[in-house]
Amino acid sequence: MKALLKRSMVVVLALGLTGSLAACSSPSEGETQAGGSGTIKLKLWDQSVGNTDPSSKLLPEIIEKWNADHPNIQVERTGTTGEQYKTKIKTALAANEAPDVFYGMGGGSFMQPYIKSDNVLDITSYVTDDIKAKMAPGMLEGITTNGKIYSLPVYTHIASLYVNTELFQKAGAKIPTTYQELLDAVSKLKEAGITPALIGEKDRWPGMYWYDLIAMRQAGNDAVVEAFKDPSKWNTPDFVAAAAKMQELAKAGAFNSSMFSMSYDEMLGAFNAGNGAMMVQANWVNGGIEDESSAVKGKVQVVPFPIFEDGKGKSTEIFGGGQDGFYVSSSTKYPKEAVEFLTYLSMELGTKGFQAGAGLPSWNTDGIDTSGLSELDQAAAEIMKTGNSFITWWDNILPAESADAHKNLIATLLSGDMSPEEFCKQMAQLKPTELDL
Amino acid sequence: MNSVFSNKTAISIFVLPTLLIxxxxxxxxxxxxxxxxxxxxxxxGKGAFIGFRNYVEMFTDTRALHAMKNSLLFAAASVFIQLPISLVLALVLASAVKGEGFYRTVYFIPVLISTVVIAQLWSKIYNADYGLLNTLLKDIGLSGWVQDWLGQxxxxxxxxxxxxxxxxxxxHMLLMYAGAKSVSQDIFEAAKIDGASRVRTAIAITIPLMRPILKVCLVFSVIGAFKVFDLVYVLTGGGPLFATEVPSTLMYTTIFDTYRYGYGSALSVFIILECLVFTVVINTFFKTE
Structure with a gap:
């Protein structure tokens, strides 16, 4: 018996060893194949692996179809989850070992250093007028940096106010369209013992969405763009007033008392369980709200963030609309094929993703069936259509270090440890954006 | 066998792989x-050489100094709270109580669980809305104590x-337990004959004889406190408003959120030096005494 056990152990070990050997040698096999039989292998890295993320279902289907249609250009996909993906792609890019095509995490300040250091392929010459004509309005401007194109849009997201209509009815509050109505709603909800709004400030960016929207409503998008270019303009009366309003809301008890220990995920969980009446988020939360497991399914409305009586911003000025797409590595051996795949992927994922509720379209959607979309998705698409000015997430526009400082400043402002004046003085110390706006 | 170990070439051949790794x-x-x-x-891309400016910034930046202060506080808490508890548990277990093996296993279980799991577990315990701690406080009539433990x-x-x-x-309990168990039974018997009480035996005999293992525990505990990252990162991420920031979480944010590899590396060098200095200090302290 013992001898048998020993022998089978040896076999298992041997199998394991050969297995790992095979694993080691497979990349080189791939390369020789590419040279020999003319088959090109492209590597794709993305971060769409979540259960509720429609892209994680669509991506394998799109790649399978591509591989079937293009026997000579085979795509191999590796998906990694969000935060880990960030670290992984940064490390690979810095080591010049990036895959041929990869997801660029919202572009902006995330990709800027790699574009500057030529780790990303300039695809301007590959983007034909034909492709440009298929893009939705405003998208081409968004992907152009210094006259060059590095990425194609997939879909886009805009942030709006999500309200739980059931809780609003219970408290007898009106869905706010102005700042005064927002304050009224807060006090009515509080009286009824309902948490007016939820912020997952442990992750810091959910609070940033509130301040950034308030600032855009108070000062108007043009002033915000000016300030991105010349940070000293952050210290002007309009931005001080915006910071004061943010603090006023916090002091009025608009936000959950546990915001500093609540993560983004916990915030979504709490909102979907009906534990808060309002949330400022982008349309990527729609899927979760409309999910079968959600207690607030069908009870949530998405509306434009309230306008301010004394503000310069309009409800047609929208927070979001950024490009969130894939990039081609400059170290790829097959730039032409990689861009060809990038175009196919961006268009397919953009349109199919829109239909599946993953995001708002950045490609022309005329004649596309939208009947499968949830009410929230359709409402968000309507808000997007009204938009005539877009400013994407500020932490993507600001250089990385300033983005971090911006989020920390807002957290301090929310905690009441900092006056609006001091907040704006500190904001004026930020670095100007490196992007074209 | 002996001839192999006295052969210098053989030793170097055996040591070489590990040394290389x-x-x-x-x-x-x-x-x-x-x-x-x-x-x-x-x-x-290329970095610009700026000499010791990162270090100057580190020792003048209030955020970094605060993180260092937190790690020192943490080391102090480890030495003055964690180690005494471990020592008492080890001595009690080593003095042949009933169910020795059972308790030994139970106390050791947390060490085996991944730190991230433990952090998730505790963040649920501390949760302000549905956490075990707040629910318990409410149930025993201490509603006034209910608060957002990790958010303040x-x-x-x-x-x-x-x-x-x-x-x-x-x-640490397991290390000390092994140390206490390795003390020869003869000495204990002699103490018993002399009429020494259990507490007296522990203070006068067991603890002094455990000195080498206590030194090891002290070093591990202090270094562990300086290096702590995973638990703090998952529990609070260094927040709220940097209140729980330690050098390692600050290093992570500097490198991966603000792309300052130079400054982040300076922080990592600081952590290494801090650990090195304290190891030497603890060793000399134990030698001179």
Whole structure:
């Protein structure tokens, strides 16, 4: 018996060893194949692996179809989850070992250093007028940096106010369209013992969405763009007033008392369980709200963030609309094929993703069936259509270090440890954006 | 066998693989980090040499100083709270109580669980809305104590210390338990004949004879406190408003959120030096006494 056990152990070990050997040698096999039989292998890295993320279902289907249609250009996909993906792609890019095509995490300040250091392929010459004509309005401007194109849009997201209509009815509050109505709603909800709004400030960016929207409503998008270019303009009366309003809301008890220990995920969980009446988020939360497991399914409305009586911003000025797409590595051996795949992927994922509720379209959607979309998705698409000015997430526009400082400043402002004046003085110390706006 | 171990070439051949791996994954990166710490570098492209300016910034930046203060507080808590508890548990277990093996296993379980799991567990315990701690306080009539443990500056630091202290009590207990068990039974018998009480035996005989193992525990505990990252990162991410920031979480944010590889490397060099200095200090302290 013992001898048998020993022998089978040896076999298992041997199998394991050969297995790992095979694993080691497979990349080189791939390369020789590419040279020999003319088959090109492209590597794709993305971060769409979540259960509720429609892209994680669509991506394998799109790649399978591509591989079937293009026997000579085979795509191999590796998906990694969000935060880990960030670290992984940064490390690979810095080591010049990036895959041929990869997801660029919202572009902006995330990709800027790699574009500057030529780790990303300039695809301007590959983007034909034909492709440009298929893009939705405003998208081409968004992907152009210094006259060059590095990425194609997939879909886009805009942030709006999500309200739980059931809780609003219970408290007898009106869905706010102005700042005064927002304050009224807060006090009515509080009286009824309902948490007016939820912020997952442990992750810091959910609070940033509130301040950034308030600032855009108070000062108007043009002033915000000016300030991105010349940070000293952050210290002007309009931005001080915006910071004061943010603090006023916090002091009025608009936000959950546990915001500093609540993560983004916990915030979504709490909102979907009906534990808060309002949330400022982008349309990527729609899927979760409309999910079968959600207690607030069908009870949530998405509306434009309230306008301010004394503000310069309009409800047609929208927070979001950024490009969130894939990039081609400059170290790829097959730039032409990689861009060809990038175009196919961006268009397919953009349109199919829109239909599946993953995001708002950045490609022309005329004649596309939208009947499968949830009410929230359709409402968000309507808000997007009204938009005539877009400013994407500020932490993507600001250089990385300033983005971090911006989020920390807002957290301090929310905690009441900092006056609006001091907040704006500190904001004026930020670095100007490196992007074209 | 003896002839093999006295053969210098044989020794070097056996030592070489480990030495190479150790150099490759520990020593070389330390030297590379030291070099990076003198650069102003964003992780890609070329960095600019700026001398010791990163270090100057580190020792003048209130955020970094606060993180260092937190790690020193944490080390103090480990030495003065964690180790005494471990010592008492080890001595009690070693004095042949009933169910010795059972308790030994139970106290050691937290060490075996992944720190991230422990952090998730404790963040649910501390949760302000449905956490075990707040529910318990409400149920026993202490509603006034209910609060957002991890979300307030004044409680977050202590709340994030407790899980790590708790987790590694079992680890140090096991080391000390082994030390206490290795003391020869003859000595205990002699003490018994002389009429020494159990407490007296522990203070006068067991603890002094455990000195080598106590030194090891002290070093591990202090270094562990300086290096702590995973638990704090998952529990609070260094927040709220930097209240629980330690050098390692600050290093992570500097490198991966703000792309300052140079400054982040300077912080990592600081952590290494801090650990090295304290190891030497603890060793000399135990030698001179």
């Amino acid at each position: 150790f150099c490759g994954i520990v020593l070389v990166p330390i030297f590379i980090s030291s070099y990076y710490s003198l650069l102003d570098w964003n992780g890609v 500056k004044k409680t977050a630091l202590i709340a994030s210390f407790i899980p790590t202290l708790w987790q590694y009590i079992g680890y």
